Amino acid sequence: MPHFCIIIIRGLKFMVLLSRSNLNVNDALGDYSLTLVDTLDTLVVMGNISEFKRAVQLVTDNVAFDRCTTVQVFEATIRVLGGLLSAHLLIKDPKKLFGDLTPANYEDELLSMAHDLASRLLPAFQNSSTGIPAPRQVQAP
Numbered sequence: 001m002p003h004f005c006i007i008i009i010r011g012l013k014f015m016v017l018l019s020r021s022n023l024n025v026n027d028a029l030g031d032y033s034l035t036l037v038d039t040l041d042t043l044v045v046m047g048n049i050s051e052f053k054r055a056v057q058l059v060t061d062n063v064a065f066d067r068c069t070t071v072q073v074f075e076a077t078i079r080v081l082g083g084l085l086s087a088h089l090l091i092k093d094p095k096k097l098f099g100d101l102t103p104a105n106y107e108d109e110l111l112s113m114a115h116d117l118a119s120r121l122l123p124a125f126q127n128s129s130t131g132i133p134a135p136r137q138v139q140a141p
Contacts, residue, residue, distance in 0.1 A: 033063050038079040040087035044098050053103040056087060060109040065117050066141040073124045073133050076117065084114040 037059055043052040088110040091101045124137040 033059065034075070034079055037063065037083040037087075040083050041090060044087075044090050044101060047098075049099060049101060052087075052101060056091070056103045056106070056110065059084075059087075060113070063113065065113070065120055065139065067139060068141055069139050070136050071121075071139055073121055073135060073137050076121060076137075081114055081117050081121070084110045084117070088114065 036055060040052060040055055040059070043049075043055060088108065090098065091103070091106060091110070093101075120139050121133075121137055124133040128134060
């Protein structure tokens with residue numbers, strides 16, 4: 001069954017068909033600033049704390065999952081979900097092994113974003129008859 005999304009551009013509504021025939025047109029990585037999210041923990045390990053804090057702010061200000069797109073479930077799970085969770089855990093580390101990583105005014109946004117993404121990816125796992133998640137998941141706003 002084909003999936004449709006409504007896209008609004010300058011007040012005009014367009015209905016877009018998302019089907020197996022146009023998967024290559026859709027951004028398989030979800031347009032989620034994947035590399036930025038995926039490398040948050042690398043900035044910490046490299047000792048670039050100021051850039052880590054700036055990158056966390058960029059992610060919380062600019063990354064959202066309420067988009068009409070098709071994503072690769074594996075990539076979104078390991079790179080985006082994993083990146084969000086690892087960065088959050090580094091910030092909340094009670095031992096502060098890498099120092100104080102808490103960005104100004106941080107209120108667990110990365111954890112909330114991880115929960116949002118996981119909820120959106122969950123149907124790929126739940127709707128599987130084999131127990132193996134679907135390779136791609138249509139994300140609706």
